[in-house]
Amino acid sequence: MKSMLLAACVMLAATAPAPTSDELARLSFKNDLLKKRLDLANSKEFYLVLDPAEQSLELMYRAALLQAYRVEGLEVGVPQVMYKSRAEASDWEGKVWKKGALDPVRALDRVEVVAPPPTKEGTELPVQVPQTPEEKYPVPARYHIRFEGGLSIEVRPPGTDEKGGFWSRLMTRWSTWWADAKAAGSGGKSDTVRLHVVMSKKDAESLYRALPPNTALLVVPPSP
Amino acid sequence: MMEGYPLSEDESSPRRGRRVAIIFPAPKRRRGIWVVGVLLAAIAVAMIVGRGTGYAYSSAPVRAALPPFDEPANGAAAKKLQQKLLAQNKQLSAALAKLSPSGTYLVVDQTQNRLFVMNDDQVVRTSVCSAGSGMILKDSGNKKKWVFDTPRGVFKVRNRISNPIWKKPDWAFVEEGKTIPKNPEERFESGTLGKYALYLEDGYMIHGTLYTRLLGRSVTHGCIRLGPDDLQAVWDAAPIGTPVYIF
Numbered sequence: 001m002k003s004m005l006l007a008a009c010v011m012l013a014a015t016a017p018a019p020t021s022d023e024l025a026r027l028s029f030k031n032d033l034l035k036k037r038l039d040l041a042n043s044k045e046f047y048l049v050l051d052p053a054e055q056s057l058e059l060m061y062r063a064a065l066l067q068a069y070r071v072e073g074l075e076v077g078v079p080q081v082m083y084k085s086r087a088e089a090s091d092w093e094g095k096v097w098k099k100g101a102l103d104p105v106r107a108l109d110r111v112e113v114v115a116p117p118p119t120k121e122g123t124e125l126p127v128q129v130p131q132t133p134e135e136k137y138p139v140p141a142r143y144h145i146r147f148e149g150g151l152s153i154e155v156r157p158p159g160t161d162e163k164g165g166f167w168s169r170l171m172t173r174w175s176t177w178w179a180d181a182k183a184a185g186s187g188g189k190s191d192t193v194r195l196h197v198v199m200s201k202k203d204a205e206s207l208y209r210a211l212p213p214n215t216a217l218l219v220v221p222p223s224p
Numbered sequence: 225m226m227e228g229y230p231l232s233e234d235e236s237s238p239r240r241g242r243r244v245a246i247i248f249p250a251p252k253r254r255r256g257i258w259v260v261g262v263l264l265a266a267i268a269v270a271m272i273v274g275r276g277t278g279y280a281y282s283s284a285p286v287r288a289a290l291p292p293f294d295e296p297a298n299g300a301a302a303k304k305l306q307q308k309l310l311a312q313n314k315q316l317s318a319a320l321a322k323l324s325p326s327g328t329y330l331v332v333d334q335t336q337n338r339l340f341v342m343n344d345d346q347v348v349r350t351s352v353c354s355a356g357s358g359m360i361l362k363d364s365g366n367k368k369k370w371v372f373d374t375p376r377g378v379f380k381v382r383n384r385i386s387n388p389i390w391k392k393p394d395w396a397f398v399e400e401g402k403t404i405p406k407n408p409e410e411r412f413e414s415g416t417l418g419k420y421a422l423y424l425e426d427g428y429m430i431h432g433t434l435y436t437r438l439l440g441r442s443v444t445h446g447c448i449r450l451g452p453d454d455l456q457a458v459w460d461a462a463p464i465g466t467p468v469y470i471f
Binding site for chain 1: 277279280282285293296303310313316317319320323324329333337357359362366376397401403441442
């Protein structure tokens with residue numbers, strides 16, 4: 001009975017139509033993505049997985065989900081100088097980007113203390129209450145995570161440019177334009193592709209405070 | 225237009241009665257119009273150039289084109305390749321699943337002082353904790369130095385102790401300006417670590433605290449401190465072997 005069933009399976013497999021090249025390409029595409037995920041999981045780096053289809057940005061380490069952020073909007077930007085594009089927005093998906101760093105930097109303010117000379121009774125030290133993380137690391141309205149190789153993520157909460165009065169908004173727009181124009185016109189290798197990620201203020205602040213140094217990034221490409 | 229003013233009031237002066245003309249130039253309206261026009265044109269050009277300089281954004285693509293793929297020579301070769309790709313897919317998925325934690329694991333966000341009890345990628349409990357202060361302590365002779373950081377990475381709960389007794393390390397005495405005892409028994413202190421201690425690696429622990437008012441702030445010497453209720457919940461959820469991810 002068992003052998004008959006096996007023979008039937010073999011016959012069925014033999015008569016099944018051959019896969020199309022599209023099917024094979026899709027399978028190969030999935031495997032390629034899995035391989036990249038596995039490579040990241042095997043490395044000793046923290047990494048972000050940005051999945052535009054799932055509207056999620058996940059902070060991961062060794063295949064473990066550490067934090068998940070909801071992405072409310074995503075745009076792809078390329079630098080242009082006088083209407084002429086300086087780079088092509090291609091080849092940024094499905095690629096692993098390394099050494100992500102925050103700009104502005106979240107600097108760790110280390111306090112150095114020299115202990116009092118030792119005595120048998122000891123010295124009563126004054127209790128110093130340190131700042132909370134919110135006080136210690138103020139989060140700018142918009143910030144970047146820049147990766148080696150030219151990709152950068154610009155994170156900002158929705159409606160960032162619409163806050164404040166007329167002059168304040170004008171100043172914000174002008175300073176944003178100036179920063180963008182400088183980055184676009186610099187001709188360097190940074191910010192050749194910019195992903196504009198919109199997420200809630202809470203998530204944007206949390207990501208800024210939590211992001212470990214040298215974080216990698218994988219942008220999950222949409223399935224073909 | 226000319227206006228005359230007497231040069232001197234002195235009637236005896238031989239130059240009496242001589243007048244000097246002061247000429248006020250008529251405003252050149254045309255020049256003003258030119259200046260305003262050029263200024264406006266410069267602003268317009270700057271705005272046009274400005275708009276075309278910076279970043280041009282477009283929506284992220286929602287559907288990708290199929291990557292180039294070499295078509296197999298015949299149906300049999302295609303089937304063989306499909307089998308190979310399916311096997312590879314199974315192997316990769318299994319390897320990834322093996323690495324990813326299943327069941328309960330702990331996640332510590334050391335910058336924001338939060339501990340998450342996770343279960344299969346779902347947050348079960350969020351607790352306020354305290355992680356390493358990042359402080360550098362030097363002894364009075366500047367011979368030794370300690371950095372109070374909580375290490376990043378993945379650890380495991382190696383041991384669990386209720387009513388733990390703390391064996392004070394050297395820095396605990398140095399910090400208080402006390403002489404480091406030679407007798408090891410003088411290092412033991414009970415009550416400081418709270419009701420439970422979960423030992424990770426290299427002397428790092430998750431434990432309780434006497435200073436609950438400092439929870440949420442980075443104050444520790446590298447360990448992770450929790451309040452009594454959260455410590456109880458973590459104790460109940462995390463047996464020996466539970467992975468602890470610190471970032």
